[in-house]
Amino acid sequence: MTAEQMAPTVEDFAAMLDEVFGTDERFDGKVVTGTIIALDKEAATIDIGLKAEGRVMIKEFASPGQDAELAIGDKVDIFVERIENATGEAILSREKARREESWTVLEKSYEDEKHVDGVIFGRVKGGFTVDLNGAVAFLPGSQVDVRPIRDVTPLMNITQPFQILKMDRKRGNIVVSRRAILEESRAEQRAELITSLADGQVVEGIVKNITDYGAFVDLGGIDGLLHVTDISWKRINHPSEILNIGDTIKVQIIRLNPETQRISLGMKQLQEDPWSTVEDKFPIDTRLKGRITNITDYGAFVELEKGIEGLVHVSEMSWVKKNIHPGKIVSTSQEVEVMVLEIDSEKRRISLGLKQCLDNPWESFADSFPVGSELEGEIKNITEFGMFIGLADGDVDGMVHLSDLDWNKSGDVALAEYKKGDTTKAVILDIDISKERISLGIKQLTSDPISTVSGLKKGGTVTCNIIKVTENGLEVTLGEDDSPIEAFIRRSDLSRDRSEQRPERFSAGDKIDAMVTNFDKKSRKVGLSIKALEISEEKEAVKQYGSSDSGASLGDILGAALAAKKDEK
Secondary structure, X not given: OOHHHHOOOHHHHHHHHHHHHOOOHHHOOEEEEEEEEEEOOOEEEEEOXXXXXXXXXXXXXXXXXXXXXXXXXXXXXXXXXXXXXOOOEEEEEHHHHHHHHHHHHHHHHHHHOOOEEEEEEEEEOOEEEEEEOOEEEEEEHHHOOOOOOOOOHHHEOOEEEEEEEEEEOOOOEEEEEOHHHHHHHHHHHHHHHHOOOOOOOEEEEEEEEEEOOEEEEEOOOOEEEEEHHHOOOOOOOOHHHOOOOOOEEEEEEEEEEOOOOEEEEEOHHHOOOHHHHHHHHOOOOOEXXXXXXXXXXXXXXXXXXXXXXXXXXXXXXXXOOOOOOHHHOOOOOOEEEEEEEEEEOOOOEEEEEOHHHOOOHHHHHHHHOOOOOEEEEEEEXXXXXXXXXXXXXXXXXXEEEHHHOOOOOOXXXXXXXXXXXXXXXXXXXXXEOOOOEEEEEOHHHOOOHHHHOOOOOOOOEEEEEEEEEEOOEEEEEEOOOOOOEEEEEEHHHOOOOHHHOOHHHOOOOOEEEEEEEXXXXXXXXXXXXXXXXXXXHHHHHHHHHOOHHHOOOHHHHHHHHHHHHHHHO
16 A cells, blocks of 8 residues: 555544534534533533533523522533534533523424513513523513503513514514413403492592592402592582592492492491481572582572572572573682572482562562653664663663554664664553563653544544645544644545546645544554545435435525534634
8 A cells, every 4th residue: 555545635634623622513503402511600611412512601591680590510502603523612502592492392382372581681672571581582561561651661570471472483583471471360350359339338448549430449359430420418529629649548349240240339328318308408409508509501500408409590690680601600618608499319419599688679660660651761772673761770770662663654764763772751651570571651741632633533524734735645644733633635535526537626724624534553554535425415415304205406505504604713
């Protein structure tokens, strides 16, 4: 054999190294059991069964918040990252070994929906980090507790159970919840506690939270709602007026729903209902003193005693102030005298009156100014149906209807002659105290012009003043010149003879007699006719002085009648 044949090749040298160091690629990327053969302050030297050892930092063996306890000869599971053939050293990791072991266990727990133990050891954005025996999980801030916690420090670096919500081994993501564990525990406690409760039971609890509509009371593991209306018999605007967070109170269970685990509580139910004796305490028409507790658009509430309130409706607040907000008449906390008007114990309502404890100005006015009295006042308001006049120093108003403004003018025309702020005289026509109404009249200050006209009735004869001659007839007036009654005589009624039915025969200023053919006192309309008067006079003459059958002519009869009239004058 030649020397060249005897010289080892590169391949032979590598094979000898493998034989010496015993490399096995099957160890790479796997967890194996090794033995600690040496320890110093920083690392442990571990033999994993190869002809080379690896070093692992001691801190990798420590749990969060604890020191590592190691000794030479201890068996430990370790992760082999790779074997460094050149140096003969194994690259090992205890942390990765724990992580691999932990992931396998965690996946099983996640599938079985079991709790896992972990330790909160750090803060990150939006939550915290949790060590699950080597695997690092994310704990969102909302999943720490059932309620927000300001300081999480007492919960860190201690072993406690968690619920895995999501996990992805490829991405190395795990999300856990501590809140789910607490809610599950509380649910069990609530279910057990609710079986020991019943409607009507009196229990003790601690005020846990206060809202605008009530307070939540912890009954020892389950919360009940104490509504604001069930805190006290008296009116309260907010629960904080009586309760404070942390108060220990006695409450009665009003309603209990085992299925939804909702509990309604009451405090006032432990006290005597003041409404049970309200009718005996406050008889109708009794005058009482109370305090204004609340003012609304429709009235004011008055506290008569603790737990008993009545309403003074806005219509019962003042005799004279109408259509104004109650806050302009009374104020909150003001003490007032009221009268009991009505009680409805079932609906828990008391109707009160404020004005009934004051003098009724309508009664006082009626006593001082009977119907027919004349007085003077300022025009306060003008409406489409009349005007209001302030009476008795402005305490009450009286109304003059359109129809009571003027005897002859239409209501609209007469109303246009007045304006707000004017002072005018009027006469009282009617007083209705119950309806708070006073009817006034201005035209009644003078007598009706119609009553001054002699013969103003159907079939009567009146003397007229011609004020205008028109093509269709005559415009005339009756009565006094200061308040005349206007009328119109049609052309066809100017004479019995058609040839004399000519308006131009007359002149303005002439006085003529005419017969009243129609008279409506209410509408002030008068129908007049000269023709009807002539026919009437002819008939009367015939009746008195004979007829054409006696041989006398109509002219003779009329002549005799005229002569007789002349003699009478």
